[in-house]
Amino acid sequence: DTGVSQDPRHKITKRGQNVTFRCDPISEHNRLYWYRQTLGQGPEFLTYFQNEAQLEKSRLLSDRFSAERPKGSFSTLEIQRTEQGDSAMYLCASSLETGTYNEKLFFGSGTQLSVL
Amino acid sequence: EDKVVQSPLSLVVHEGDTVTLNCSYEVTNFRSLLWYKQEKKAPTFLFMLTSSGIEKKSGRLSSILDKKELFSILNITATQTGDSAVYLCASKGAQKLVFGQGTRLTINP
Numbered sequence: 001d002t003g004v005s006q007d008p009r010h011k012i013t014k015r016g017q018n019v020t021f022r023c024d025p026i027s028e029h030n031r032l033y034w035y036r037q038t039l040g041q042g043p044e045f046l047t048y049f050q051n052e053a054q055l056e057k058s059r060l061l062s063d064r065f066s067a068e069r070p071k072g073s074f075s076t077l078e079i080q081r082t083e084q085g086d087s088a089m090y091l092c093a094s095s096l097e098t099g100t101y102n103e104k105l106f107f108g109s110g111t112q113l114s115v116l
Numbered sequence: 117e118d119k120v121v122q123s124p125l126s127l128v129v130h131e132g133d134t135v136t137l138n139c140s141y142e143v144t145n146f147r148s149l150l151w152y153k154q155e156k157k158a159p160t161f162l163f164m165l166t167s168s169g170i171e172k173k174s175g176r177l178s179s180i181l182d183k184k185e186l187f188s189i190l191n192i193t194a195t196q197t198g199d200s201a202v203y204l205c206a207s208k209g210a211q212k213l214v215f216g217q218g219t220r221l222t223i224n225p
Contacts, residue, residue, distance in 0.1 A: 004158075033212065033213070035215075040217070040218075040220075041217055041218070042120075042122075042204050042206075042215035042216050042217045042218045043159070043204070043215045044215070045212050045213070045214065045215075048211070048212055055211065056211055056212060089157075091158070091159075093213075103147075103148070103208065104150065104161055104164055105150075105161075105213055106161065107152075107158040107159045107160075108158055109157040109158045110157050110158065
C-alpha cells in the first residue's frame with residue numbers, strides 16, 4: 001500500500017494522559033498536513049510541514065499539541081495532558097508541492113481519539 | 117480569516133435524482149478549489165479546479181468554478197445509493213487547504 005498510513009487507527013485514553021500518533025506520507029511527497037475532524041464538521045487545519053520544517057500552526061492549536069517531522073519523512077503528533085475536548089478524528093495528509101497550483105492532498109484513514 | 121461555506125448541510129434524495137451541492141469561499145491568494153468525498157474515514161479526492169468556467173467531469177459527477185463570484189458547484193446526475201457520503205469542498209490559498217463543513221448526501225433506494 002503506497003498511500004498515507006496512520007497509526008494507530010483508534011486510541012482510547014484517560015483524561016490527563018499523553019498520546020502520540022504517527023503518520024507515514026506517500027514517499028515522494030514533501031508536504032505533510034495534520035487536520036482534526038469532529039462529528040458533523042469538516043476537517044480543521046492544525047499544522048503542516050514542508051520537508052522537515054514546520055511552516056504553519058493553527059492559532060487553535062494549544063501548547064499541549066506538538067508535531068514533528070524529523071527527517072522529512074514520517075511525522076508524529078503528540079497531545080499532552082489530554083482533555084475530553086480533544087476527542088476527534090486526527091487526519092494526516094500529504095502532497096507534492098512543486099510551485100504550481102496543482103497540489104492535491106491525499107489523506108490517511110485517520111486516528112480516532114477518545115478521551116474518557 | 118479564510119472561510120469556506122457549503123450548502124445545503126444535509127440533503128436526502130431518491131435514487132436517480134440529480135443533485136447540486138454548493139460551495140462559496142473567501143481565501144487570500146486563492147490557488148485552487150478541491151472537492152472530496154468522505155464515506156467513512158479518509159476523504160478521497162474528486163476534483164481540483166483552478167480556472168473559471170471550465171467544467172471538470174468524471175462519470176456522473178461534474179464541477180465548475182466561478183472565480184468572480186467565489187463559488188463552485190458539484191453536480192451528481194442519476195444518483196445511486198453508493199453516492200451517499202459527505203462531500204467536502206476545500207479552498208487552497210498560498211499555504212493550507214481550508215475545508216467547509218461538508219454536505220451530507222443520503223440517497224434512498
